[in-house]
Amino acid sequence: MDAAALNAWMHEFARLIAENTAKLTELDSAIGDGDHGFNMDRGLKAVVQALDDEPPDTPSALFKRVGMTLISKVGGASGPLYGTAFLRMSAAADTSVDGPGFAKVLRAGLDGVVARGKCVAGDKTMYDALAPAVDALDAGLAEGKDFPAALQAAVDAATAGRDATVPMAARKGRASYLGERSAGHADPGATSVTLLLVAAAATLTD
Amino acid sequence: MNKLINEPATVIPDALLGLAAAHRELRVDHENRIVYRGDAPVRGKVGLVSGGGSGHEPLHAGFVGPGMLDAACAGEIFTSPVPDQMVAATTAVDGGAGVLHIVKNYTGDVLNFEMAAELAEAETGVPVTAVITDDDVAVQDSLYTAGRRGVGVTVLVEKIAGAAAEQGRKLADVADVARKVNANGRSMGVALTSCTVPAAGKPTFDLPEGQMEVGIGIHGEPGRRRAPIAPAREIAEMLVSPILADLDFTGSDGVIAFVNGMGATPLIELYVMYHEVEQLLTKAGIGIARSLVGPYITSLDMAGCSVTLLKADDELLRLWDAPVRTPALRWGV
Numbered sequence: 103m104d105a106a107a108l109n110a111w112m113h114e115f116a117r118l119i120a121e122n123t124a125k126l127t128e129l130d131s132a133i134g135d136g137d138h139g140f141n142m143d144r145g146l147k148a149v150v151q152a153l154d155d156e157p158p159d160t161p162s163a164l165f166k167r168v169g170m171t172l173i174s175k176v177g178g179a180s181g182p183l184y185g186t187a188f189l190r191m192s193a194a195a196d197t198s199v200d201g202p203g204f205a206k207v208l209r210a211g212l213d214g215v216v217a218r219g220k221c222v223a224g225d226k227t228m229y230d231a232l233a234p235a236v237d238a239l240d241a242g243l244a245e246g247k248d249f250p251a252a253l254q255a256a257v258d259a260a261t262a263g264r265d266a267t268v269p270m271a272a273r274k275g276r277a278s279y280l281g282e283r284s285a286g287h288a289d290p291g292a293t294s295v296t297l298l299l300v301a302a303a304a305t306l307t308d
Numbered sequence: 309m310n311k312l313i314n315e316p317a318t319v320i321p322d323a324l325l326g327l328a329a330a331h332r333e334l335r336v337d338h339e340n341r342i343v344y345r346g347d348a349p350v351r352g353k354v355g356l357v358s359g360g361g362s363g364h365e366p367l368h369a370g371f372v373g374p375g376m377l378d379a380a381c382a383g384e385i386f387t388s389p390v391p392d393q394m395v396a397a398t399t400a401v402d403g404g405a406g407v408l409h410i411v412k413n414y415t416g417d418v419l420n421f422e423m424a425a426e427l428a429e430a431e432t433g434v435p436v437t438a439v440i441t442d443d444d445v446a447v448q449d450s451l452y453t454a455g456r457r458g459v460g461v462t463v464l465v466e467k468i469a470g471a472a473a474e475q476g477r478k479l480a481d482v483a484d485v486a487r488k489v490n491a492n493g494r495s496m497g498v499a500l501t502s503c504t505v506p507a508a509g510k511p512t513f514d515l516p517e518g519q520m521e522v523g524i525g526i527h528g529e530p531g532r533r534r535a536p537i538a539p540a541r542e543i544a545e546m547l548v549s550p551i552l553a554d555l556d557f558t559g560s561d562g563v564i565a566f567v568n569g570m571g572a573t574p575l576i577e578l579y580v581m582y583h584e585v586e587q588l589l590t591k592a593g594i595g596i597a598r599s600l601v602g603p604y605i606t607s608l609d610m611a612g613c614s615v616t617l618l619k620a621d622d623e624l625l626r627l628w629d630a631p632v633r634t635p636a637l638r639w640g641v
Contacts, residue, residue, distance in 0.1 A: 135527065136508075137387055173423060174392045177383060181390060182419035218419060271452075275415045278453035279529045 105164045114301035116146035130290040133277040138290040145176035165192035190214030201249040205239045212236045226270040228291035235260035253303045260299040264292040309509045316506035341382040343369040348378045348401045354473040354482045355401030358410040361386040366636035367605040375632035376470035386527045388416035394424030406435035406479035412458030413442035439486040443495045445554045446523030460616030461493035463604045471630035494551040497614030499524040503607045526607045544584035547615040562597030566616040569603035573611045
C-alpha cells in the first residue's frame with residue numbers, strides 16, 4: 103500500500119470518529135472529563151485538512167503529518183498518545199508498506215503508546231484494544247492468512263479487547279480517581295482506537 | 309447558568325484580552341494563548357514556564373512576572389494546553405540558562421509537557437527540566453491511580469522556584485528547590501458546591517444542599533467522601549488531619565500555611581477557616597512561619613477551600629520573602 107491508500111485510511115478514521123463523537127463523549131463523561139470525542143473529532147478534522155492541503159507522497163511523511171497534527175490540535179492525554187503512536191509509525195514505515203510492513207508499523211505505534219503512557223494490560227486504556235489487535239495481526243500473517251483476513255482478525259481482537267475494558271477499574275488518567283466507580287463502562291480510548299482498526303479493514307486491502 | 313461572559317467559546321480569549329489590558333507590564337500572545345513577563349527572555353536567568361487548563365485563575369497567568377513565572381500557557385477550560393504552546397513559550401523565555409517546566413500531575417498536562425520538552429530540545433537545543441507537583445493527599449491509592457494530583461503546592465513552587473531563578477541559580481539548582489517544595493508540601497480540599505464549565509452550561513457534579521464533598525480535586529473530580537455540611541472547625545479538622553497524618557511537620561522552621569479559596573467562597577469565610585487551621589496547628593505543636601489566604605488556585609465558581617501546608621526551612625522562607633511582582637502576588641517591590 104502506498105501513501106494514497108494510507109491517506110484513505112486516515113479519511114475513513116476521521117469519518118468514523120465524527121460519526122461516533124457523541125458516543126465517545128458519553129463514555130468519557132461517565133468515567134473521565136467528557137472531552138475525548140470532541141477532542142478527537144477536532145484533531146481528525148485537522149488531520150483531513152492537513153492531508154488534503156498537500157497530500158504527502160510517502161507513508162512516512164503521511165504518518166508524520168498525522169502525528170504532528172494530532173499533537174498540535176487534540177490536547178488532553180489523547181493528543182500526545184495518538185501523536186506519539188503516529189510519529190513512531192512514521193519512523194517504522196518503508197517507502198511502500200506491505201502486509202508484514204503494516205504489522206511492523208502498527209507495532210511501532212503500540213510501542214509509542216506504551217513509551218508515552220507507561221501503560222500495561224488491564225489499566226483500562228487504549229492499550230487494551232490496540233495490543234491484542236497488533237498481536238492478532240502478527241499471528242494471522244504468520245499463520246499464512248492473507249492481509250484482509252489478518253486485518254479482520256485484528257479488528258475482532260480490538261473489539262474484544264475494548265469490550266473487556268468494561269468491567270475494569272481504571273488505573274490511568276483522570277478516570278483512575280474514580281477507582282471501582284470507573285467499572286461498568288468501556289474505556290473511551292480503547293473505543294476510539296478500535297475505530298482506527300475498523301477503518302483500516304475498510305480501506306486497506308493488500 | 310449566570311456568568312459574566314459574552315459566549316462560552318470566547319471566555320479564554322476574552323479573559324486574556326482583559327488581562328493584557330489590566331497588566332500592561334505583561335506581554336500576551338493571543339494567538340498561542342501565552343502570557344509572558346514583559347522583559348522575557350531575561351539574559352542568564354533560568355526561564356520558568358507553567359501552564360494548564362484554564363479555570364484555575366489566577367493560576368498560572370496571574371503568577372507571571374519578576375520573581376515568579378516567565379510564561380504561562382493557557383489551555384481550554386480544564387484541558388491541558390498543547391505542546392506547540394509550550395515549545396513557543398520555552399523558546400521565547402530561554403535566556404541561555406535553560407528552562408524549568410512546572411507541571412501539575414494530571415495525565416494530559418504531564419504528557420503534553422513531556423512532548424514539548426522533547427520537541428524544544430530537539431528543535432532549538434534549549435535544556436529543559438520538568439518538575440511535577442503532586443501534593444493532594446485526598447488521593448490515597450496512588451499506586452493504582454494516575455498518582456496524587458497537583459494542587460495548592462503549585463502556587464508555592466512557582467513563587468519559591470521563581471525567587472531561586474531570579475537569584476541567578478543554575479537550572480539544576482532551581483529544579484531542586486522546586487522539588488524540595490513539592491516534597492515538603494501537602495494539600496487537601498473540600499467543595500461546598502460544584503463548578504459549572506461555561507461550555508457545559510450545567511454543574512459538573514450534583515451536590516445536594518447541605519452536603520459537601522471532602523477531598524475534592526480542582527476539576528470537579530470526586531473526593532474521598534461526601535458528608536453533611538459542618539461547622540468550620542470540623543471542616544478544618546477534616547482537611548488538616550490527613551495532611552498531618554501524611555507528613556511529619558514538626559521539627560521544621562515552621563510551616564507556610566496556605567488557605568485557598570476555590571472560586572466562589574468569600575474571603576471572610578477563608579479567614580474563619582484560617583483561624584481554625586491555626587488553632588489545630590498550634591495544638592499539634594507546629595509553628596506557622598508564613599501565611600497566604602485567598603483564592604489563588606481555583607476551580608471556576610466552585611465554593612469551598614483547600615489547605616496547603618509547606619514544611620519550611622530557612623532557605624525556603626528566604627525565597628518566599630524575596631520580591632515578587634505579578635498580577636496576583638506582589639510584595640517586596
